[in-house]
Amino acid sequence: MPYTPYHFGPSGLVGLAFRRWIDVPVFVLANIAIDCEVVIDWIFQPGWPVHQTSHFHTLIFGAVFGAVYGAAMYWIRPLRIFCESSMGWFGLPYRAILSKMIFAGILGVWFHLAIDCIHHEDVQIFWPFRMDNPMWRYAVGPHLEYIAVLRNWVVAGCTTSWAMLAVYYGWLIDIFQVRKQRMQAARKARQQAAGESSLAGN
Ligand SMILES: [Zn+2]
Numbered sequence: 143m144p145y146t147p148y149h150f151g152p153s154g155l156v157g158l159a160f161r162r163w164i165d166v167p168v169f170v171l172a173n174i175a176i177d178c179e180v181v182i183d184w185i186f187q188p189g190w191p192v193h194q195t196s197h198f199h200t201l202i203f204g205a206v207f208g209a210v211y212g213a214a215m216y217w218i219r220p221l222r223i224f225c226e227s228s229m230g231w232f233g234l235p236y237r238a239i240l241s242k243m244i245f246a247g248i249l250g251v252w253f254h255l256a257i258d259c260i261h262h263e264d265v266q267i268f269w270p271f272r273m274d275n276p277m278w279r280y281a282v283g284p285h286l287e288y289i290a291v292l293r294n295w296v297v298a299g300c301t302t303s304w305a306m307l308a309v310y311y312g313w314l315i316d317i318f319q320v321r322k323q324r325m326q327a328a329r330k331a332r333q334q335a336a337g338e339s340s341l342a343g344n
Contacts (some may be wrong), residue, residue, distance in 0.1 A: 148297065149173040149254055151304030156253060158234075158310060165239070165246035167225040168215050168270075172250025175211045176204065191264035199258060200269040204251040212247020216240045233315055263298045 150170055157169040176198045179285040197203040215221045222238050229236035259267045259277040266273055282289045 146173050146177045148300040149257060151300045151302075151307050152257065153250065153253060155303050155307045155310060157250075157316065158307070160207055163245070164249060165215075165225070165243045166234070166236070167213050167228050168243045168246040169250040169253070170216070172208060172211065172247055173254050175247075176207070176251050176254050177206070186187075191263045193258065193262055194269075197266070199250070199255060199265045199267070201252065201255065201267055203269070204255055205248045208251035209244050210247075211251075212244040213240065213248070216243045232311070233318060235318070257296065257300070257338035261293065329344070 150173065153173055153212040154166075155169045157166040158163050179196050180192045180199040183190055183192045187195050193199040198207050215225060217236055217240075224234060225238055225243075255265065255267055259265045259275060261278070263275055263278045265275050265278070267275060267277060283290055288295075
């Protein structure tokens with residue numbers, strides 16, 4: 143992906159849809175964690191293919207990295223607090239659970255890879271077994287006929303996901319608001335009933 147924020151659209155959408163099993167902030171922020179590889183490349187190995195410096199953009203080492211990253215998001219207290227407060231800012235219910243965060247870290251990295259590997263030729267997704275990128279080869283076509291439009295397709299897909307995420311988030315917030323109002327009304331009714339029964343008892 144040309145810029146990491148493009149990934150937030152598809153990741154946010156998938157993360158929110160499967161929030162029961164996936165830790166949403168860890169899943170979305172995995173995009174930033176994995177793209178640290180690009181920064182590492184710029185600093186330590188300028189000129190080298192940007193997705194090959196530390197092997198974060200690979201299925202096997204990416205999973206190890208994702209698991210460590212997910213655990214770090216739980217164990218490093220300020221990061222865990224950030225996850226909790228960020229979900230609070232968005233008005234979404236949240237509880238930090240270690241296993242869920244590790245799972246989200248691995249899946250978040252793999253989901254990032256699924257997009258990157260069809261967009262960037264230098265992603266070695268099957269490293270150390272293969273040094274090339276068969277997914278990109280397949281996406282550009284046997285005679286590289288789709289090479290010019292491939293970037294536009296990926297960007298269009300990510301932008302559409304961003305729009306879908308905005309709609310889905312609005313709908314979710316609406317549901318949570320309605321649920322909250324219903325719970326408040328039920329609590330009020332219970333309190334009233336308890337008050338009336340205690341009055342009747344007197
Ligand atoms: Zn990347």
